[in-house]
Amino acid sequence: MFNKVIQVALLALCASTALAVQTLEIKGADFVNSVTGNRFQIVGVAYQPGGQSGYDPSSGVDPLSNGTVCLRDAALMQQLGVNAIRVYNVSPDLNHDLCASIFNAVGIYMLLDVNSPLSGESIDRSNPSGSYTSSYLNRTFAVVEAFKSYPNTLLFFSGNEVINDLPTSGPNPPYMRAVTRDLKNYIAKHSTRSIPVGYSAADVREILLDTWNYLQCTTGSDASDPSRVDLFALNSYSWCGDSSFTTSGYDVLVSDFSKTTVPVFFSEYGCNKPSPRVFTEVPALYGPLVAPVLSGGLVYEFSQEDSNFGLVTINADGSAKLLSDYDALQKQYNTLNVTTLQSEAAQNTTVSPPQCSSSLITNKGFATNFTIPSLPDGAEDLINNGISNAPVGKIVTVSDTKVTPQVQGSNGQAISNLAITPLKDDESNTPSGQTQSASTPTSSTTSSAPAATTSKKSGASTLQASLGALLAVGLLAVVLL
Ligand SMILES: *[C@@H]1O[C@H](CO)[C@@H](O)[C@H](O)[C@H]1NC(C)=O
Ligand SMILES: *[C@@H]1O[C@H](CO)[C@@H](O)[C@H](O)[C@H]1NC(C)=O
Ligand SMILES: *[C@@H]1O[C@H](CO)[C@@H](O)[C@H](O)[C@H]1NC(C)=O
Ligand SMILES: *[C@@H]1O[C@H](CO)[C@@H](O)[C@H](O)[C@H]1NC(C)=O
Numbered sequence: 079m080f081n082k083v084i085q086v087a088l089l090a091l092c093a094s095t096a097l098a099v100q101t102l103e104i105k106g107a108d109f110v111n112s113v114t115g116n117r118f119q120i121v122g123v124a125y126q127p128g129g130q131s132g133y134d135p136s137s138g139v140d141p142l143s144n145g146t147v148c149l150r151d152a153a154l155m156q157q158l159g160v161n162a163i164r165v166y167n168v169s170p171d172l173n174h175d176l177c178a179s180i181f182n183a184v185g186i187y188m189l190l191d192v193n194s195p196l197s198g199e200s201i202d203r204s205n206p207s208g209s210y211t212s213s214y215l216n217r218t219f220a221v222v223e224a225f226k227s228y229p230n231t232l233l234f235f236s237g238n239e240v241i242n243d244l245p246t247s248g249p250n251p252p253y254m255r256a257v258t259r260d261l262k263n264y265i266a267k268h269s270t271r272s273i274p275v276g277y278s279a280a281d282v283r284e285i286l287l288d289t290w291n292y293l294q295c296t297t298g299s300d301a302s303d304p305s306r307v308d309l310f311a312l313n314s315y316s317w318c319g320d321s322s323f324t325t326s327g328y329d330v331l332v333s334d335f336s337k338t339t340v341p342v343f344f345s346e347y348g349c350n351k352p353s354p355r356v357f358t359e360v361p362a363l364y365g366p367l368v369a370p371v372l373s374g375g376l377v378y379e380f381s382q383e384d385s386n387f388g389l390v391t392i393n394a395d396g397s398a399k400l401l402s403d404y405d406a407l408q409k410q411y412n413t414l415n416v417t418t419l420q421s422e423a424a425q426n427t428t429v430s431p432p433q434c435s436s437s438l439i440t441n442k443g444f445a446t447n448f449t450i451p452s453l454p455d456g457a458e459d460l461i462n463n464g465i466s467n468a469p470v471g472k473i474v475t476v477s478d479t480k481v482t483p484q485v486q487g488s489n490g491q492a493i494s495n496l497a498i499t500p501l502k503d504d505e506s507n508t509p510s511g512q513t514q515s516a517s518t519p520t521s522s523t524t525s526s527a528p529a530a531t532t533s534k535k536s537g538a539s540t541l542q543a544s545l546g547a548l549l550a551v552g553l554l555a556v557v558l559l
């Protein structure tokens with residue numbers, strides 16, 4: 079009787095409490111939902127509208143600083159069916175609360191690079207020792223501070239394609255481990271949640287496995303070595319057109335990474351020739367041959383830029399138009415089985431990383447020095463005491479759910495009633511099964527009045543609130559008995 083009452087009370091509680099997305103963590107070679115323990119696969123898009131010029135901190139611009147823009151794009155991404163974005167260049171000194179909260183509301187996680195193309199804001203592959211400075215590290219720590227409090231922050235990339243050929247593979251790998259170590263040490267001291275840190279590699283097959291092995295091995299006795307990456311990602315463009323598992327070389331990747339001790343996924347994919355794209359790699363990536371080894375990937379890229387990889391054209395006045403590639407990708411996502419995609423028990427939860435040793439490295443010229451550079455002057459104090467003027471991010475109430483800029487479908491027709499639909503408790507976004515992106519989303523007509531005032535709270539405070547409510551319900555149950 080008592081159990082039954084509690085069960086009913088719990089159900090009622092679950093139905094009425096608005097929670098943030100559940101934070102993700104790493105177990106073995108999988109991303110898992112920290113609450114359910116189920117495996118999580120990344121179904122994502124790269125998001126850097128404006129390309130490099132979309133990052134201009136002196137004019138107050140980065141991809142996550144304008145709520146009008148984020149609302150428009152989050153609505154389009156929600157319909158597309160993605161659960162994650164990768165953002166390459168963010169300014170720690172801009173306010174990201176509204177954008178982060180919008181993506182949180184629709185169950186979309188954020189993968190964030192800590193670097194930028196501006197001078198002093200990344201490791202220079204032609205001068206790694208000279209660019210590894212405390213002022214550079216301060217910048218990377220500031221990005222951590224700015225994003226650590228959002229529950230939908232999934233991970234940080236310590237580097238992107240810094241090691242991109244044999245000549246750069248000698249001097250740079252130790253610095254990738256050094257920056258990874260410093261970020262992990264900073265997070266351990268200054269974040270209530272352990273946010274993973276990893277590296278995004280160029281898919282240069284010659285050095286790919288050496289890079290993976292160099293970064294995933296341990297210089298200590300176990301997986302806790304902070305200079306070891308928590309995950310390894312690659313930017314992969316080997317599946318072009320209506321290719322196949324073997325023609326694309328996916329079979330080789332799966333076999334190469336089958337013994338990985340960290341999650342591996344595509345931090346970019348989506349070859350753009352031939353055009354238009356058919357995205358037949360999507361069912362393969364999430365299908366039985368690849369999914370047991372890789373953790374999904376992010377399509378390059380949401381907005382149409384000079385390089386011609388876009389799904390959506392964005393105009394200077396804020397209006398946008400879907401491209402046929404958006405429809406093609408959505409159609410492929412809609413073929414996925416959402417249950418198998420996100421609701422499976424995690425496997426491979428115990429892994430032992432290889433011991434770092436020159437025997438792991440096959441290319442002559444690739445780094446075999448596993449003595450990681452020590453901290454630059456002044457950086458130890460930053461790690462011990464935290465940076466000064468640390469930015470603070472927090473989830474805020476998303477009160478406007480309706481998209482204001484005009485958006486056209488790929489057929490040229492205006493999309494009416496475009497809005498985000500804040501998700502129910504603890505859901506991440508999934509493909510909706512809708513085939514026509516330009517059709518009116520059913521949910522937006524039932525105006526999201528209650529949802530519109532829903533503030534998804536950060537994990538810790540929400541847990542406290544839930545426990546409080548649970549106690550109250552429990553007391554009520556006792557009284558009823
Ligand atoms: C995970 O475990 C499954 C089943 O035990 C196995 O088939 C798969 O290859 C493993 N994956 C990795 C990455 O070790
Ligand atoms: C945000 O973006 C919209 C649409 O592009 C634009 O009209 C608006 O001026 C921007 N807001 C700010 C503060 O830059
Ligand atoms: C999706 O996968 C689940 C679990 O494997 C299965 O029970 C279900 O029938 C599948 N759904 C569809 C529509 O194929
Ligand atoms: C290995 O790297 C460390 C740290 O940068 C350096 O002090 C040492 O001289 C290097 N060893 C060799 C053999 O190059």
Ligand SMILES: *[C@@H]1O[C@H](CO)[C@@H](O)[C@H](O)[C@H]1NC(C)=O
Nearest residue numbers: 170171213216220465466467
């Ligand atoms: C460190 O970063 C913070 C936040 O961006 C900034 O205010 C501060 O000036 C930086 N400190 C140094 C020494 O660069």
